[in-house]
Amino acid sequence: MIIDLSGKTALVTGSTAGIGFAIALGLAKAGAATVLNGRDEGRTDAAVAKLKGLAPQSDVRGVAGDVGTAEGCDAIVAALPAVDILVNNAGIFGPQDFFETPDAEWERFFAVNVMSGVRLSRAYLPGMREKGWGRVLFLSSESGLNIPADMIHYGVTKTADLALSRGLAKRMARTGVTVNAILPGPTLSDGVAEMLAGEVAKSGQPLETVAADFVKAHRSTSIIQRAATVEEVANLCVYVASPQASATTGAALRVDGGVVDTIA
Template identity: 55%
Template sequence: MNIDLTGRTAVVTGSTAGIGRAIAVGLARAGASVVINGRREDRVAATLSELRALFPKGAFIGVVADLATAEGAAELFAQAPDADILVNNVGTGRAKPFFDIGDSEWTDLFELNVMSGIRASRHYVPNMTNRGWGRVVFISSESALAIPKDMIDYAMTKTAQLALARGLAEAVGGTGVTVNSVLPGPTNSEIMSGWMKAAAKEQGITQHEAEQQFIKTMRPTSLLNRFATTEEVANLVIYVCSEQASGTTGTSLRVDGGVVRTIA
C-alpha cells in the first residue's frame, strides 16, 4: 500500500516526543507538511531540526503553545490556521489513588487531554468539511475501555475522547471528513519509558525487566507480551489519515497488543 499525503497539511499536537513525534515522522514520510507543537521552545526547535535532517524537502512549522489553555490554542491557530489532517495527540497521565486526586487535578487533566482536542477540532474541522476532505484522529488509550484503578482520572479523559470522536464523526457524516480514535496499549513513549526507568532503578533491575513485570502484573491480558513501539502506533494513525481509509470513520481502532479482551 502506497500512502501518499503530498499536498496535505497535518497538525499533530504534542509532537516533540513519543507517539506524537512518531506520527509526525510518519506523516512527513508520506509527503504531508507537518505542524509540530509542544510547550517548550527548545524541544520544538530540536524536533524541527531532526525532522528537517530526515526530510530535507519536507515542510515543517513549529508552534510553541500550551494547548491546555484557550490562549495556547489561539496561538496554535494563529500560526497554523488551516489543516487537512488533525491528530489530537497531546496529553498526559499519572498514577495516583482516586481518593488523593483533588478537584484542580481533575480539571487540569481534562483541559489538556480533552479540551485541547475540542478546541482544535472546533477550529480546523469546518474548513475540512467545506473542502470535502479531512482526517481527525484522537489518540485515546486502552485505558478508556479497561479502566486502571490507579489512573481513574486519566481513563476518564480517554473515555471522553471516544465519545467526542464518535459524536464529531456523526456531526460531519457524509462530508468527506472522517473522525476516528486510536487506542494504544503499553507503549515505549516518553512518559511510559520514564516510569519504567524509574521503576528499574528503584528495584535494581533492567528497564526490559521492569517492562515485563508491568505487563505481567498490570496488563496480564496482553497478547504481545511486550511494550509496543511508538512507530507501531504511528503506523495505524498514518493509515487512518490516508485516502485509503476513506471508509473508516466513527470507530475506535486498537493497537493495544490484545490487552482488551473483546472481539469487537
C-alpha cells in the first residue's frame, strides 16, 4: 500500500516529542504539509528543525500554543485557519491516588486531554465538511477502557475522548469526513521514559528491558509483553489519516499490544 497525502495539510498537537512527533514524521513522509505544535516556540522550532533533518523534502512548520487553554487553541486556529487532517494528540498523564487528586488536577487533565480536542475539532470540522474530505484522530488510550486504579483521573479523560470521537463521527456522517480514536497501550514515549528513569538508573538495565518488565507487572494481559514503539503507533495513525481509510469512522482502534483482553 502506498499512502500519498500530497496536497493535504495536517496539524498534530503536542508533537514536539514522543508519539506526536512520530505521527508528524509519518505524515510528512507520506507527503502531507505538516504542522507541529508545542506549548512554547523554542521547543516547537527545535522539533521542526529535527523533523526537517529526518525528512528533508517535507513541508514542515510549527505553530506554538497551549492547547490546554481556550486562548492557546484560538491562537493556533488564527495562525492556521484550515487543515485537512487534525490529530488531537496532546495529552498529560501520571499516577496519583484518587483520594489525593484535587479538583484542580481533574480540571487540568480534562482541559488538556479533552477540551483541546473539543475546541480544535469545533474549529476545523466545518471547513473539512465544506471540502467534502477530512480526517480527525483522537489519541485515546487502552486506559480509556481499562481504567487504571492509580490513574483514574487520566482514564476518565481517555474514556471521554472515545465518546467524543464516536459522537463527532456520527455528526459528520455522509460528509466525507471521518473521526476515529486511536488507543495506544504502554509505549516507549518520552513521557514513559521519564516515568521509568528512576528504575533504569537503579537497575542499570536498558529502557526497553525496564519497560517490558513494567508491562509484565502492570499490564499482564499484554500479548506482546513489551512496550510498543512510537513508530508502531504512528503507523496506524498515518493509515487512518489516509484516503485508503475512507470506510473507517467512529472506531476505537487499538494499538495496545493486546492489553485489552477482549476480542471486540
